Amino acid sequence: MAFARPLRSVLYIPGSKPRALDKARGLATDAIIFDLEDAVSVDEKVAARATLAEALATGGYGARMRIVRINGLDTEWGADDAAAAKAMGADAILMPKVSSASDLDALAEITGDTPLWAMMETPLGMLNAAAIAAHPLLQGMVMGTNDLAKELQTRFRADRLPLMTGLGLCLLAAKAHGLAIVDGVYNAFKDDEGLAVECAQGRDMGFDGKTLIHPAQLDVANTAFSPSEAELDLARRQIAAFQDVEASGQGVAVVDGRIVENLHIVTARETLAKAEAIAALAAETPT
Structure with a gap:
């Protein structure tokens, strides 16, 4: 991990x-x-x-x-x-x-x-x-x-x-x-x-x-070293597309002309989790 x-x-x-x-x-x-x-x-x-x-x-x-x-x-x-x-x-x-x-x-x-x-x-x-x-x-x-x-x-x-x-x-x-x-x-x-x-x-x-x-x-x-807005947007869309395909049980997920596999979803979730951790750190740390 x-x-x-x-x-x-x-x-x-x-x-x-x-x-x-x-x-x-x-x-x-x-x-x-x-x-x-x-x-x-x-x-x-x-x-x-x-x-x-x-x-x-x-x-x-x-x-x-x-x-x-x-x-x-x-x-x-x-x-x-x-x-x-x-x-x-x-x-x-x-x-x-x-x-x-x-x-x-x-x-x-x-x-x-x-x-x-x-x-x-x-x-x-x-x-x-x-x-x-x-x-x-x-x-x-x-x-x-x-x-x-x-x-x-x-x-x-x-x-x-x-x-x-x-x-x-x-x-x-x-x-x-x-x-x-x-x-x-x-x-x-x-x-x-x-x-x-x-x-x-x-x-x-x-x-x-x-x-x-x-x-x-x-x-x-x-x-x-922070995820960009474009990276966060792509991560969200990849997760949504993958979940839709899983729910329907048909085909493969495709985002922006690229096939989305489970390994991409792991990375997408890590990207979103990193952004959340950065936001939490900022909220907890005095400046």
Whole structure:
């Protein structure tokens, strides 16, 4: 079963910045990655735990999914981050640079049954994506495309061709195990047109949403990963036509000159359910 919670936009917020943590309470993002890793300088890493814990204890994030990204367990901060994140009561803990299922086992020894997410950003992680996705505590994957591009020594291409093998392997693994999976960041946060193109590509590939580095990117991502009015209209008409044929017991359903089979009805119902979930999230979340 697919991950039903809306994850169109997943915004990184530094765990060390009280102002940013407060501002996030009013942003139209489906989920927040509260970052203790890349967005926090070395001299702020210890203090960031307390800052983030206070923000989460204060609350005000509504129905947004709250994910805490820790430092790797191979760093001096990782183990303490993991213990602190468990105590914060976030919805999930995100582990960076997961390369094997054993990495998640090591984290679970500290965090217990807290749901886990995995940053997929290493070549070995791509090759082990299926085993990682099968981990019993894993609920989602986040593509770390910047780190992956660095490790692969690729050149930047707008079509992301050098990254397609890795993206595809992780998508297959996530879908096979019913996990959420969100696309990597788009670095040029003032380039709405480029972001829209990359969001459309990710949506067409099957990603649930996109990780974002700036609030200015929220509207583009939310629009791209929401069902369009045309998609909703088609879904309703497909369901109606299929039900009419089933009731009459004759012929096959046809909509817009195309045969409608049961698999199309499954997709149509998922489309309508996603729209309902997005509306419910908007109603539950303060802005």
